[in-house]
Amino acid sequence: MKLHSVFWYLLLLLMPVQLGKHFWPAFSFVQGLRIDYLSPTVYLTDLIIIGILINWLVEKVKSQKSKVKITSKNSKVLILFLCLLVFLLINCLFAQNQGAAFYLLIKIIEFVFLGIYIIQNHYQASRFSLPVSISVIYSSLFAVIQFLKQKSLGGIMYWLGERTFDAGTPGIAKAIINGQLVLRPYATFPHPNALAGFLLVGFILSFPYWWKRNRSFSFLYIILVVSAIFLSFSRSVWLAGILILVWIIGKKVFLSASLIIGLIFIFAFSQLSGSEAIFQRVDLNIAAIKMFQQSPILGVGLNNFIVRLPEFWNDSGQVLWYQAVHNIFLLVLAETGFVGLVLFLWLLFQTLKRIPASHFSLLASLSVILFLGLFDHYWLTLQSTQLLFTIVLGLSWSKPRLTRYN
Numbered sequence: 001m002k003l004h005s006v007f008w009y010l011l012l013l014l015m016p017v018q019l020g021k022h023f024w025p026a027f028s029f030v031q032g033l034r035i036d037y038l039s040p041t042v043y044l045t046d047l048i049i050i051g052i053l054i055n056w057l058v059e060k061v062k063s064q065k066s067k068v069k070i071t072s073k074n075s076k077v078l079i080l081f082l083c084l085l086v087f088l089l090i091n092c093l094f095a096q097n098q099g100a101a102f103y104l105l106i107k108i109i110e111f112v113f114l115g116i117y118i119i120q121n122h123y124q125a126s127r128f129s130l131p132v133s134i135s136v137i138y139s140s141l142f143a144v145i146q147f148l149k150q151k152s153l154g155g156i157m158y159w160l161g162e163r164t165f166d167a168g169t170p171g172i173a174k175a176i177i178n179g180q181l182v183l184r185p186y187a188t189f190p191h192p193n194a195l196a197g198f199l200l201v202g203f204i205l206s207f208p209y210w211w212k213r214n215r216s217f218s219f220l221y222i223i224l225v226v227s228a229i230f231l232s233f234s235r236s237v238w239l240a241g242i243l244i245l246v247w248i249i250g251k252k253v254f255l256s257a258s259l260i261i262g263l264i265f266i267f268a269f270s271q272l273s274g275s276e277a278i279f280q281r282v283d284l285n286i287a288a289i290k291m292f293q294q295s296p297i298l299g300v301g302l303n304n305f306i307v308r309l310p311e312f313w314n315d316s317g318q319v320l321w322y323q324a325v326h327n328i329f330l331l332v333l334a335e336t337g338f339v340g341l342v343l344f345l346w347l348l349f350q351t352l353k354r355i356p357a358s359h360f361s362l363l364a365s366l367s368v369i370l371f372l373g374l375f376d377h378y379w380l381t382l383q384s385t386q387l388l389f390t391i392v393l394g395l396s397w398s399k400p401r402l403t404r405y406n
Contacts, residue, residue: 004055008123011048012131015387016139016188016198018161019044027099035306035322036190038100043383049114056117081112084343088302091336095301096308104303111390118394128391129209133221136202140228143185143195147231150183161188175233184233194378194385196234197369199225200241201388204365236375240368247364280321287312288325291334299337328373328380351396365392 020043028038088105095101142162145153151166158164165172167183173192174181184192203225210218229237290312291300300308305324313320325331333341348370355363369379369389378385 002055002059004052004059004117005121005127007048007052007055008121008127009131011045011052011387012128012391013135014045014048015132015135015202015384016160017044018188018190018383019159020046020161020383025099027097027103030307030322031310033322037306037324037381038097038103038303040103041383045383045387046110049110052117053113056121085109087339087343088336091298091301091340094298095304097301097304100303100307101301107386108302111386114387115390115394115397118391119397122398123395128395129206132202133206133210136199136206136225137221139187139189139195140199140224142187143199143228143231144224146185146187147183152186157188162186163190185228185231187228189384190382191378192232193234193237193376194382196229196232196237197372197376197378198385198388199229199232200237200372201365201368201392204244204361204368205392208361236372240371243371244364244368280323281326283314284309284321284323284325285327285330286314288327288330288334292337295337297337297339299333299335299340302335305331305334324377324381326376328377331377331380347393351393355396362392362396366396 020041022036023040023042024034025040028035028040030038088108092098092101092105142153142157152162152164154162154164163186165183165186167174167181173184173186175184176182185195186192187195189195189198203221207218207221210221226241229241287309288305291305291308294300306322309322310320325334329341329344332344336344348366351366352363355366357363369392373379379389380386
């Protein structure tokens with residue numbers, strides 16, 4: 001097995017791991033507070049990606065396949081990529097916090113090259129389903145045990161990125177059940193919502209592989225993952241999972257079932273969430289729109305939403321919430337303006353066009369990511385979910401005949 005393939009398996013296995021070194025330059029502070037989203041961080045998974053790319057490029061240079069033919073199609077893609085890079089460079093130069101902007105630009109370039117690697121290597125299902133399912137399994141187990149213990153597990157989990165917490169930790173995510181506050185599990189993720197989103201998409205990607213090979217294991221897999229997602233109390237992921245299930249059952253009942261499920265979702269959201277969180281999300285949406293109105297073409301700059309948030313926070317009595325807007329489309333609009341949003345939507349449209357109808361798992365995975373992106377920002381802001389989003393995009397652009405479950 002080639003060394004870059006070994007690193008590829010390792011990356012998929014360790015996607016949920018948050019082990020990394022954080023740095024705190026001046027640009028990672030807002031009003032004197034350290035902001036995790038602005039902190040340049042070198043994760044273990046970043047080092048693995050570097051290992052993948054270096055070994056792959058060395059192999060390409062040594063082989064005769066390294067001779068790249070510039071076709072009209074390739075030249076168009078290259079020109080588009082260069083135009084995008086120039087736009088993002090200009091965006092960063094005009095950002096108020098250039099350090100935070102260029103840090104995110106470096107991350108984008110890293111994930112673009114990882115996506116190119118995935119596309120060029122045409123990985124089959126067996127080369128991503130098994131390690132992805134393992135990462136989903138151990139994350140689900142960690143989540144269930146954390147919920148039962150109502151605290152972090154400690155020990156080696158610390159080195160996997162687990163935060164130290166219990167039900168009484170200030171600011172920890174909780175759910176309300178019959179008037180009682182219960183801890184929502186994090187596993188190794190920064191937030192239960194990100195955990196649940198990762199589990200659902202990872203499960204959708206890997207489940208067809210197991211269903212064709214081991215039905216008994218498949219049922220156990222379903223029980224474990226569904227249990228972990230349920231205990232996460234991530235209502236948007238609950239809704240996404242149910243809608244995917246209804247989609248599988250049949251399109252004829254999709255619309256009516258969606259209406260019923262939507263009503264249940266609204267009731268569950270109001271029962272399990274405090275009103276303060278809802279108002280804070282609304283204030284973030286308003287702030288994003290105001291940022292766009294001030295900088296409609298270029299936006300306020302990559303990674304500058306939280307930096308500029310104090311200027312645009314709605315003075316409604318709510319405490320300033322140092323979070324990105326919980327909608328990936330509004331986040332792209334605020335930070336990169338109309339041009340950036342058009343480019344982002346174009347990429348998503350072209351990706352959806354390339355997914356064959358026979359590859360339901362990829363179509364469903366990308367659909368879930370975009371749906372959940374309406375309710376949260378973690379697909380664009382957190383390492384593990386950024387990785388999974390990149391992998392889904394890369395697999396979608398690979399040759400269909402090599403990404404089917406065979």
